Amino acid sequence: MPVTLYDTLSRSVQPLQPVDGTVLRFYCCGPTVYGPAHIGNFRTFLIQDTLRRVLELNGIFVKHVRNITDLDDKTIRLSEETGISLQEFTARWTDKFHADCAALNLLPPASEPSAIGHIPQQIALIEKLINKNHAYATEDGSVYFRVNSFEDYGRLSRLKDRELKSQNENSAGEVNDADEYDRESIRDFALWKSRKPEDGNNYWSSPWGDGRPGWHLECSAMVESAFGGETIDLHGGGIDLCFPHHENEIAQSECAHGKDFCRHWFHSAHLMVEGAKMSKSLGNLYTLDELHQKGFNSMAVRYTLISGSYRQQLNFTFDGLHAAQSALTRLERFAESLLIKINERPEAFNERYVRPDAPEDFGRFTKAWDALRNNLNTPASLGAIFGVIGSNPAASVDAEEAEYLLRAFGCLLYAFGLELFTAPKKLSQAPARIQALADARWEAKQAKDWGQADQLRDSLLAEGWIVKDSKDGYELEAAE
Numbered sequence: 001m002p003v004t005l006y007d008t009l010s011r012s013v014q015p016l017q018p019v020d021g022t023v024l025r026f027y028c029c030g031p032t033v034y035g036p037a038h039i040g041n042f043r044t045f046l047i048q049d050t051l052r053r054v055l056e057l058n059g060i061f062v063k064h065v066r067n068i069t070d071l072d073d074k075t076i077r078l079s080e081e082t083g084i085s086l087q088e089f090t091a092r093w094t095d096k097f098h099a100d101c102a103a104l105n106l107l108p109p110a111s112e113p114s115a116i117g118h119i120p121q122q123i124a125l126i127e128k129l130i131n132k133n134h135a136y137a138t139e140d141g142s143v144y145f146r147v148n149s150f151e152d153y154g155r156l157s158r159l160k161d162r163e164l165k166s167q168n169e170n171s172a173g174e175v176n177d178a179d180e181y182d183r184e185s186i187r188d189f190a191l192w193k194s195r196k197p198e199d200g201n202n203y204w205s206s207p208w209g210d211g212r213p214g215w216h217l218e219c220s221a222m223v224e225s226a227f228g229g230e231t232i233d234l235h236g237g238g239i240d241l242c243f244p245h246h247e248n249e250i251a252q253s254e255c256a257h258g259k260d261f262c263r264h265w266f267h268s269a270h271l272m273v274e275g276a277k278m279s280k281s282l283g284n285l286y287t288l289d290e291l292h293q294k295g296f297n298s299m300a301v302r303y304t305l306i307s308g309s310y311r312q313q314l315n316f317t318f319d320g321l322h323a324a325q326s327a328l329t330r331l332e333r334f335a336e337s338l339l340i341k342i343n344e345r346p347e348a349f350n351e352r353y354v355r356p357d358a359p360e361d362f363g364r365f366t367k368a369w370d371a372l373r374n375n376l377n378t379p380a381s382l383g384a385i386f387g388v389i390g391s392n393p394a395a396s397v398d399a400e401e402a403e404y405l406l407r408a409f410g411c412l413l414y415a416f417g418l419e420l421f422t423a424p425k426k427l428s429q430a431p432a433r434i435q436a437l438a439d440a441r442w443e444a445k446q447a448k449d450w451g452q453a454d455q456l457r458d459s460l461l462a463e464g465w466i467v468k469d470s471k472d473g474y475e476l477e478a479a480e
C-alpha cells in the first residue's frame with residue numbers, strides 16, 4: 001500500500017512516489033530565524049517530520065531538505081536593531097531552532113541550505129530569468145518578475161478564480177509587508193531589492209547594483225542547488241505560504257528551467273489561539289521554552305501538535321496539553337504491561353522498540369499503520385492505537401506475542417516521533433513552580449541546549465534551590 005497525501009495543486013489525494021523511482025525529493029520552507037520558533041511553526045515542521053517517517057517506514061528513500069531563512073526584511077531589521085551582524089544574529093537563532101528540534105525529536109534534514117549561503121546562485125537565477133524575458137530591472141537597481149509572462153501563474157492557489165489584485169495579501173488572508181517599488185504591474189514581485197539605508201551593511205553586489213535577493217527567490221535557488229534543477233516530488237509549508245510564496249517559487253523555477261517545479265504540494269493548516277493564527281506579529285504565541293517552564297515536557301507538546309488532522313486548524317489549549325500528557329501516560333502503562341511479560345525494564349523500550357524498521361505485519365495495529373499511510377490520518381491512527389490498548393491484550397498474550405506487539409507498537413511510536421518514559425523522575429517535593437523550572441532545565445539539557453540549561457540552573461539557585469543530576473532524573477535540594 002503506498003503512502004497517499006492530499007495535493008493542493010490537483011485538489012485530490014494522490015500516492016507519493018519518487019518520480020525517478022529511487023529518491024523522493026522533499027523540500028520544506030524552513031524557519032525565519034529572528035527569534036525562537038513558536039509552536040505554530042513547529043506544528044508545520046512536526047507534521048512534515050511525521051510524514052517523512054511514515055514514508056521511510058514504508059520503504060521510500062526520502063531526501064528531505066529544509067532551508068533556513070536568514071535573509072529577509074525581519075532578520076535584517078532585528079539584527080540592525082540589536083547591533084549584531086546579520087550572520088551572527090541568525091546563527092544564534094538557528095542554534096536555538098536546532099535545540100528545539102532536538103527536544104521535539106525532529107529528524108535532521110539531509111541538508112539545511114541558507115539564503116545567505118546562496119547569493120551567487122540567486123544572482124545566476126535572476127540573470128537567467130532576465131535573459132528569457134521573464135524579469136526586468138528598474139531604474140533604482142531592483143529586479144522584478146514579470147507575472148504576465150507566465151501563463152500558468154495562479155494555478156496552485158487557483159487565483160484565476162478570483163481576481164489577483166496584488167502580491168500584498170497571502171493565502172491565509174494576511175497582509176504581507178511587501179515593499180512598494182517601481183513595478184510594471186502591481187502583480188510583479190521583487191527578485192532583487194536595491195540597497196536601502198535601513199539595510200545597513202547587509203547588501204551584496206550584482207549586475208544591477210548593490211542590494212539583496214527577494215524572499216521568494218531564495219527558495220527557488222536553494223531547491224535548484226539541493227536537487228540539481230530537477231523536478232522535485234514534494235514541497236511543504238504552512239497554508240499561508242501557498243500564495244504568494246509558493247506560487248512565486250513555481251513561476252521563477254519553471255520559467256528558469258522549462259520543466260515542472262514540483263509534483264505534489266503539501267500544505268498544513270494553522271495552529272490557532274482563540275480563533276486567530278498563532279503568529280509573531282499577533283503576539284499570541286507560545287514557545288517550547290515557555291511550555292517547559294509551565295511544566296510540560298516536549299513529548300506532550302509533540303503529541304498535541306500532531307494529534308489533529310494536518311488539514312484542519314488546531315486550537316491550542318492547555319487542556320489539550322494536559323490531555324496529551326495523560327495519553328502519553330496511557331501509552332507508557334501499555335508498554336509496561338507488555339515489557340513485564342518479557343522481563344524488560346521501561347528504560348529499554350525506546351532503544352529496543354522505537355525504531356525505524358517496520359514489521360512485515362502490524363498485526364492488531366494494522367488499522368493504526370494504514371491510517372498513517374492514508375493521507376497522514378494521525379487522529380484515526382491514534383484512535384486505532386487506543387482501541388488496541390483498550391482491549392488489554394497484555395492480559396492474554398505470551399512472551400512471544402508480547403514481543404511482537406511491542407515491535408509493532410514501537411514502530412508506530414517511531415512514526416509519530418514519540419518516545420516514552422522521557423519525563424524526568426521527580427525525586428523531591430519542591431513547589432510546583434520550582435519543579436517546572438527544573439523540568440525545563442532537564443528538557444534543555446536533553447536537547448543539549450547548554451546555554452538555556454545553565455540559565456535555568458542559575459534561576460533555580462537564585463530561588464534557593466540546587467539541582468543535582470542523576471542518570472535518569474534530577475534531585476532538588478534547598479540551598480543552605
Ligand code: AMP
Binds near residue numbers: 272
Ligand atoms: P516562518 O518562520 O514564519 O518563516 O514560518 C515557518 C513555517 O511555519 C512556515 O511553513 C509557516 O507557514 C509555518 N507557520 C507559521 N505560523 C504557523 C501556525 N500558526 N501554524 C502552523 N504553521 C505555521
Ligand code: ZN
Binds near residue numbers: 029030219245
Ligand atoms: Zn520557501
